[in-house]
Amino acid sequence: MKSPYFTIEHEVFRDGVRKFMEEEVAPNADQWERDRMVPREIWRRMGELGYLGIHHEEAWGGSEADFFYSVVFLEELQRSNMGGFSAAVSVQEYMATAHLAKAGSDGLKKAWLEPAIAGGKIGAIAISEPDVGSDVANLRTRAVRDGDHYVINGAKMFITNGFYADFAVVACRTNPDPEAGAAGISLILVDTTTPGFRARKLDKIGWHCSDTAEMSFEDVRVPVTNLIGLENQGFYYIMESFQLERLVAAVASVGGAQLCLDRTIDYIQNRKAFNRPVARFQTIRHEIAELATELEATRQLVYHTAWLYDQGEMAVRECSMAKLKATEVANHVIDRCLQCFGGYGYMEEYPIARAYRDARVGTIAGGTSAIMREIIAKIELDDTRYNSAYAATPTKKSGDEAPPAPKPASAETPAAAEQPIAQTQVATDPVTLNALFLALPDRFKEDRAGAWRSVIHFDIGGDGGGRFTLSVEDGTASVREGLHGEAKCIVETEADTFLDMESGKIAPEMAFMSGQLRVSNIPEMMTFMKAFHRG
Structure with missing residues (x-):
């Protein structure tokens, strides 16, 4: 079939x-x-052929295609006749290495x-x-800073490739x-030979050749240089990478279903019942027609989504x-x-039986169908929009760079700010945008801010909105109306959203991921949230 998405080079x-x-x-x-594993030799063979770095940078051995x-690769992976093989390879290339x-x-890249x-x-x-499931913001595995190391304790469940x-x-x-929620999560690379790390292989109804594991971490010491990206930004990275994971799952699902349909058509054209090919029975003919139509419509949705992704779009709606x-x-x-296939379809010797088992987990892994429906509903009904987290992450050029160690708390009392609008909020003030900004200096925690100096512009739209400049210098915070000076960070949102964040109706990190809160400098905003956190 002709397609606007594929060239002759793709088909070669x-x-x-x-x-x-x-063949291999x-x-x-x-x-x-039967062995419940993919041998190491085939991984190295795929590496030799360039199949594990198709979309990665040439600098690290990829093709940047x-x-x-x-x-194409994900569709053809299905010809391995193993859903587990497809899953293992997909995780290696598009998930484990994505961050x-x-x-x-x-x-780390080297x-x-x-x-x-x-x-x-x-x-x-x-x-x-084990006890968190889809609630990524509330995961419990902890990494505590100890000098030049993180000490990790916790457990992970259902991890593809986790055993080997x-x-x-x-x-x-x-x-x-404990109130940090999604804003307190980081991504850390762990060498599985590190003392204290253990993995236990899980027994599944399908995906038999891929290893799925439960992981445990007991005082696992990891160098701080193994931090990926920015500390406490992991939740945002994960939310963004889910789009690629879900798109990969969609492509693989369509490819696997098409292969099964092709093999079924071949079978019913050669299998006879009542002295004629099964393919001549109208009931089966019409069902095949329905299946082919539904699959083709789905394929075009998936291809369009792949095109959006290739164009650099944050296609949360379409990926979901x-x-x-x-x-x-x-x-x-x-x-x-x-x-x-009738009774033969229930026999292990027929590939359709394995495909049946392997396909079932598709509506669970990478976000359940229920989660997909809720994401789509938020976009369609609540006008939710999503931002890119990686765009605000500076690239570190050296593997020796580490995040700074926490600074000791200061015993000094914050000095009065120069020419602020006000230093305290009157108790009888209504809960308005102006009142909240006027009260910000009183919430400033110098011990949390350390030597932080900043200028942040708040551009708040909608009814009751306004513009404000927050300045932090020499352990003092002040607020002025209007936008003054050169900002290190620009924050844009609507008045209702800002008030909802202040009242706790919506978490700031969720407002950011949904596009209701726009921030030009995420690290700067994270420091602001730490220094002005209530309580």
Whole structure:
């Protein structure tokens, strides 16, 4: 079928990947499923062929190809005849290495990303926890700063590649404040040979060749240079990377369903019942027509979403729709295809049986269908919009750079600000924007701010809005109406949103991720929140 998304070069690449899957991978499927693992040799072979760095930078061994090369690769991965193989490879290339590629230091990239692209090191992304599930903002694994190390304690659950991984990108709580929520999470790379790290392989109904593990961390000491990106920004990185993860799941689901449908058509054209091919029975013919139509419509949604992603769009709406539709459709298509095989479809020797088992987890992994529906509902009904977190993350050029250690609290009393509008809020003031800004200097915590100096412009729109300048210098905070001086950070939002954040109706981090709060400098804003936190 002609497509505006694929060139001749894409199709040549497809032929190569298909040959590799059919000749070097698929013949081993039964053995690898029994062994419950993907052998190291095939990872290295994929590295040699350039299949593990399709969208990564050339500097680290990647190809920097457009995303439709990845679409081709993910579709052809399904010819391995193992959903677990597809899952393991997808996690390695598009999830475990994603944060390293976008926010890791050059030192981390050299040590871990480069060998991962070459197939020499296997990676995992460790976010889910036993008692947390989809509530990423409230994960419990903690990383406490101890000199030049983080000490990690906690547990992770359902981690693909987690048992055989050489490294794991671990989401940890680094802010000791129990009220920090999503604003206290960081991403830290853990070498799985580090003392105190353990992994236990889990037994699944499908994806047998891929290792899925429960991880435990007991006083695991990790150098602070293994921090990926900015401290306490991990939640935002995760929320953004979910779009790629969900798009990858959608592409794989469509590719797997199409392969099953193709094989089913071949089967019913050759299988006879009542002295004629099964494909001649109208009931089956019409069902195949319905399945093909639904799958084609889903494919075009997925391709459009891939195009948006390739254009650099933060396509939360489309990625969520694609993941929801593709995984649900794949389950339906493969279920109906198995039915066409009759009793043979229930036999282990037929690939449709394995495909049936493997497809089921699609509506769970990477965000359940219920979560996808809620995200879409927020966008469609609440006019929610999402911002990019990586765009505000400076790239670190050295693996030796570390976040500064916490500064000791100061015993000095903050001095009075020069020419502020007011130093205290009158108790009888109504809860208005002006009243809240006038009270900011009284909430300033010098011991939390340390030597921080800043100028922040607040541009608050809507009814009751206004413009304000917050200045922090020499342990003193002051507020003036209007925008004055050169700002280190510009904050834009609506008056209702700002008041909702102040009253606790909406968390600032969620306002940011939903696009209701726009911030030009995330690290500066995080320091502001720390220095002016209530309580």
